[in-house]
Amino acid sequence: MLGPLDYALVVFGLVAETYVVVCLCLSKSSLRYLSLSVYMLAVIGLTIAQDVALLRFGVSSQVYGYVYYYTDALLTISLFFVIMSFYHQVFQQMGVGKYVRWASVFLLSATALFSYLVVRRMPSHHLTNRFVVEMSQNLYFVGVVLTYLLWGAVVKLRETRTRLIQLVLALGIFFSADAAGYALRNLFPALEPSFLKWVPPMAGLFLPLAWAYTFTKISEDARLETARVALPRMAAHQHS
Amino acid sequence: MIAALICVISVVLFLQFFISYSRSIIAAYRMSELSEQVREVVGIEGQEVNSDQFGRLVQLVRLCPQKGDDRTDLKVVGVYYWMMGILRSAARQLAPRVTSWAERERAGCAYFVAVALDRRIAYSRDLLAQQMSDR
Numbered sequence: 459m460l461g462p463l464d465y466a467l468v469v470f471g472l473v474a475e476t477y478v479v480v481c482l483c484l485s486k487s488s489l490r491y492l493s494l495s496v497y498m499l500a501v502i503g504l505t506i507a508q509d510v511a512l513l514r515f516g517v518s519s520q521v522y523g524y525v526y527y528y529t530d531a532l533l534t535i536s537l538f539f540v541i542m543s544f545y546h547q548v549f550q551q552m553g554v555g556k557y558v559r560w561a562s563v564f565l566l567s568a569t570a571l572f573s574y575l576v577v578r579r580m581p582s583h584h585l586t587n588r589f590v591v592e593m594s595q596n597l598y599f600v601g602v603v604l605t606y607l608l609w610g611a612v613v614k615l616r617e618t619r620t621r622l623i624q625l626v627l628a629l630g631i632f633f634s635a636d637a638a639g640y641a642l643r644n645l646f647p648a649l650e651p652s653f654l655k656w657v658p659p660m661a662g663l664f665l666p667l668a669w670a671y672t673f674t675k676i677s678e679d680a681r682l683e684t685a686r687v688a689l690p691r692m693a694a695h696q697h698s
Numbered sequence: 699m700i701a702a703l704i705c706v707i708s709v710v711l712f713l714q715f716f717i718s719y720s721r722s723i724i725a726a727y728r729m730s731e732l733s734e735q736v737r738e739v740v741g742i743e744g745q746e747v748n749s750d751q752f753g754r755l756v757q758l759v760r761l762c763p764q765k766g767d768d769r770t771d772l773k774v775v776g777v778y779y780w781m782m783g784i785l786r787s788a789a790r791q792l793a794p795r796v797t798s799w800a801e802r803e804r805a806g807c808a809y810f811v812a813v814a815l816d817r818r819i820a821y822s823r824d825l826l827a828q829q830m831s832d833r
Contacts, residue, residue, distance in 0.1 A: 602707070
């Protein structure tokens with residue numbers, strides 16, 4: 459049974475996601491963040507689809523389970539395109555756009571293969587709780603690794619665009635919170651009803667809120683030294 | 699085993715991303731200089747703010763009318779200040795360098811709140827001047 463907090467998180471999330479899309483549509487840089495807008499629209503659409511399934515079939519039904527976890531996996535994979543667009547922006551000046559496109563194709567193929575291997579390894583192909591938790595944990599972890607590599611590139615290449623820096627860091631927080639949450643659910647299933655079930659909706663609310671904040675408060679021209687932001691060890695690598 | 703590894707790496711990277719995110723918010727305020735008035739009100743000498751003044755500064759900020767654009771920043775920085783307090787206490791015996799780094803970060807948080815207070819005082823003053831001119 460869902461409580462008022464669950465519904466509040468969904469509503470706040472939808473408002474923040476819509477706000478980000480409207481902000482981007484009205485701004486001059488809408489084309490630069492096209493993949494982000496498309497992702498946000500997909501989140502809005504699939505959240506509504508999840509809610510329809512929830513109202514029609516109930517929270518404990520298998521149909522809702524399928525809709526929830528598979529749309530979540532689809533959204534995670536579509537978020538990889540957003541990461542790739544950030545990679546493209548970071549490496550744009552180096553003229554390596556062609557390699558980034560190839561890397562995206564490779565990444566998608568690798569993710570598909572990885573997911574297939576995970577599904578094949580399961581004794582039963584039915585949607586089991588353990589399977590979806592493991593699958594989500596792995597997908598989010600791929601996201602964490604990709605975002606961390608991107609952040610490393612941002613620091614190393616001394617990227618100064620404040621917007622891009624904050625967008626990447628918010629993405630990192632989202633992916634790592636979700637990956638840690640799912641991994642903990644895998645390790646300690648008993649913690650799920652009391653605490654861990656709140657991690658995905660909280661992280662899901664944080665991302666559009668953080669992006670909304672960035673697009674509202676940080677102008678496209680704002681600049682920031684990454685040495686001021688990165689941890690001392692990373693900043694030291696930047697200067698070496 | 700894999701889940702445990704993913705969990706540990708994700709938690710470490712989460713902390714790293716969160717620290718950098720908080721620092722990106724603080725860095726924007728670091729560029730502003732404190733006005734003479736705020737330094738007098740709070741009792742600050744020079745441009746450095748003591749980390750222990752954080753709580754008092756937050757209380758003063760709450761007394762000022764809101765401009766409405768710094769509430770989220772204050773919440774994020776508040777969490778960061780709290781985290782750095784835990785790190786400072788935990789590392790005191792084991793790693794003095796980490797302790798001094800955490801202390802500098804806490805001082806950065808306090809400076810951030812002082813700048814927010816400065817902006818709110820300026821906003822209140824403008825508001826008052828506007829009301830006076832309307833009369």
